[in-house]
Amino acid sequence: MTHTCEASLSFLLLLICCHVLRFSTAVDFISSTQYLQDPESITSDGGVFRMGFFTPNGSSNRYVGIWYDGYHVFTPVWVANRENPITDSSGTVAISEDGNLVVRDGKKEVLWSTNVTSSGQGSVTAQLLGSGNLILLKSNSSRTNSSGEVMWESFQHVTDSYLAKMNLSTNVRTNQRLTFTSWKSPSDPSPGAFSLGLVPQNIPEVFIWNGTNPYWRSGPWNGQIFIGIPTMLSNYLNGFTLLDNKEGTFSLTYTYAWPFIVYYVLIPNGTFLCLYWDDEKQDRAIYWHSHATECDTYGKCGPFGLCDQLKSPICSCPRGFMPRNQEEWGRGNWSGGCVRKTSLNCEKLIINGTRMSEKDGFLRLQRMKVPDSADWSATTGDECASRCLVNCSCKLMLMILELVV
Ligand SMILES: *[C@@H]1O[C@H](CO)[C@@H](O)[C@H](O)[C@H]1NC(C)=O
Ligand SMILES: *[C@@H]1O[C@H](CO)[C@@H](O)[C@H](O)[C@H]1NC(C)=O
Ligand SMILES: *[C@@H]1O[C@H](CO)[C@@H](O)[C@H](O)[C@H]1NC(C)=O
Ligand SMILES: *[C@@H]1O[C@H](CO)[C@@H](O)[C@H](O)[C@H]1NC(C)=O
Ligand SMILES: *[C@@H]1O[C@H](CO)[C@@H](O)[C@H](O)[C@H]1NC(C)=O
Ligand SMILES: *[C@@H]1O[C@H](CO)[C@@H](O)[C@H](O)[C@H]1NC(C)=O
Ligand SMILES: *[C@@H]1O[C@H](CO)[C@@H](O)[C@H](O)[C@H]1NC(C)=O
Numbered sequence: 026m027t028h029t030c031e032a033s034l035s036f037l038l039l040l041i042c043c044h045v046l047r048f049s050t051a052v053d054f055i056s057s058t059q060y061l062q063d064p065e066s067i068t069s070d071g072g073v074f075r076m077g078f079f080t081p082n083g084s085s086n087r088y089v090g091i092w093y094d095g096y097h098v099f100t101p102v103w104v105a106n107r108e109n110p111i112t113d114s115s116g117t118v119a120i121s122e123d124g125n126l127v128v129r130d131g132k133k134e135v136l137w138s139t140n141v142t143s144s145g146q147g148s149v150t151a152q153l154l155g156s157g158n159l160i161l162l163k164s165n166s167s168r169t170n171s172s173g174e175v176m177w178e179s180f181q182h183v184t185d186s187y188l189a190k191m192n193l194s195t196n197v198r199t200n201q202r203l204t205f206t207s208w209k210s211p212s213d214p215s216p217g218a219f220s221l222g223l224v225p226q227n228i229p230e231v232f233i234w235n236g237t238n239p240y241w242r243s244g245p246w247n248g249q250i251f252i253g254i255p256t257m258l259s260n261y262l263n264g265f266t267l268l269d270n271k272e273g274t275f276s277l278t279y280t281y282a283w284p285f286i287v288y289y290v291l292i293p294n295g296t297f298l299c300l301y302w303d304d305e306k307q308d309r310a311i312y313w314h315s316h317a318t319e320c321d322t323y324g325k326c327g328p329f330g331l332c333d334q335l336k337s338p339i340c341s342c343p344r345g346f347m348p349r350n351q352e353e354w355g356r357g358n359w360s361g362g363c364v365r366k367t368s369l370n371c372e373k374l375i376i377n378g379t380r381m382s383e384k385d386g387f388l389r390l391q392r393m394k395v396p397d398s399a400d401w402s403a404t405t406g407d408e409c410a411s412r413c414l415v416n417c418s419c420k421l422m423l424m425i426l427e428l429v430v
């Protein structure tokens with residue numbers, strides 16, 4: 026009798042204990058009455074992401090961020106106060122009086138804020154969604170009313186990681202662009218030299234910049250893949266979608282239903298990686314790498330230069346072209362690129378005002394990225410070629426394809 030009673034009593038205690046534990050770990054929001062004090066954290070619904078305080082390896086600073094929960098390898102995907110670290114463990118994350126989510130140090134000084142101005146009544150909460158998106162929500166009723174107004178979201182204030190369902194977008198009218206910025210180093214989340222964004226001019230293309238200089242590009246979008254990433258179609262089963270909202274905004278998203286680590290990140294050396302969780306190795310592994318070869322570096326062989334990783338030297342000029350600067354080229358400085366040995370008839374035609382009898386021709390080159398300034402033409406190859414031959418601005422567009430005979 027006593028025995029049974031004891032047993033059920035301890036069962037009851039266990040239940041209560043678990044319930045308390047669940048409550049303190051499974052909360053996914055911060056409200057005006059419930060804030061986070063280092064080292065507390067919140068977990069997204071479904072438990073994939075966690076938001077809280079962390080210290081990068083090799084640093085003693087504290088940062089507020091979001092990471093994949095439940096792995097022994099720490100994988101931060103977003104950082105709030107990347108430029109203003111907390112120097113001790115007295116930090117807090119709270120909803121401030123003005124309705125912003127703020128990170129404060131122990132002296133109550135604001136180190137980071139969502140910085141939105143809001144008017145009118147309503148209670149504000151910050152919620153970590155299952156996708157890893159942290160939203161600042163204003164609603165007149167409870168936080169469960171999802172029709173509240175989203176004031177701010179981390180998916181529109183990204184750091185270095187591109188997660189499924191994020192809109193990598195650019196508005197060509199306002200020139201507003203969602204930009205990923207690398208960490209300065211693995212121990213310092215502050216903005217590094219490299220950034221990544223979508224450039225929709227002519228044909229949409231993804232660029233990585235080193236400062237303001239292009240460092241890598243995906244090649245244009247052909248409707249299904251970026252042509253500079255030939256493996257994209259077969260490998261990316263979950264698919265990318267490029268949306269044109271017809272109001273100037275282009276946005277690139279991908280979906281991934283897997284609850285394990287799968288995301289893109291721009292690492293401090295300027296490489297864009299797709300990482301996934303390798304269950305066998307029990308570690309993150311690289312699925313795709315923007316700089317698989319030296320030829321992936323933007324402009325490696327200069328204008329009109331051809332790059333082939335399997336050749337030595339890797340740079341060469343197409344038939345009918347020669348290095349712009351022979352001496353530098355010979356030294357392995359290919360930045361000057363190649364120039365035509367003979368000018369095109371098109372140019373002579375314009376200057377002399379008469380049609381020339383000789384004809385320019387085309388050289389077929391494979392596995393090339395078309396130039397940045399490429400334009401789209403919905404014609405057949407032959408029609409495109411004949412139109413191009415008489416159009417002087419066209420020769421620039423098809424520069425890698427054409428050649429003086
Ligand atoms: C620090 O490095 C160790 C060993 O490589 C790793 O297990 C841990 O997750 C890292 N921690 C952070 C915060 O990066
Ligand atoms: C918030 O706005 C202030 C003033 O406009 C600016 O100095 C500060 O950098 C902003 N903070 C963030 C996190 O954007
Ligand atoms: C949720 O809030 C909106 C306005 O904030 C209101 O229009 C709507 O009726 C509310 N829905 C529920 C179920 O309370
Ligand atoms: C991304 O864009 C789609 C389509 O425009 C929109 O429905 C969705 O809410 C956007 N997501 C975010 C996180 O902005
Ligand atoms: C990035 O740019 C800086 C400054 O121009 C340069 O020193 C550095 O070598 C560049 N890095 C790469 C990887 O090209
Ligand atoms: C950048 O880092 C990645 C991952 O560690 C590495 O594979 C790649 O070779 C590095 N790239 C350069 C240019 O150093
Ligand atoms: C490479 O050559 C170009 C001229 O083609 C020159 O302007 C540049 O300074 C050279 N760079 C180096 C590192 O020598």
Ligand SMILES: *[C@@H]1O[C@H](CO)[C@@H](O)[C@H](O)[C@H]1NC(C)=O
Pocket residue numbers: 373376377
């Ligand atoms: C015009 O064409 C003639 C050949 O018919 C050529 O010799 C001359 O250089 C051309 N003029 C110019 C300015 O290129």
Ligand SMILES: *[C@@H]1O[C@H](CO)[C@@H](O)[C@H](O)[C@H]1NC(C)=O
Pocket residue numbers: 400416417418419
């Ligand atoms: C030449 O090509 C440019 C760029 O596609 C185009 O804007 C222009 O209309 C073309 N000119 C002629 C005469 O077809």
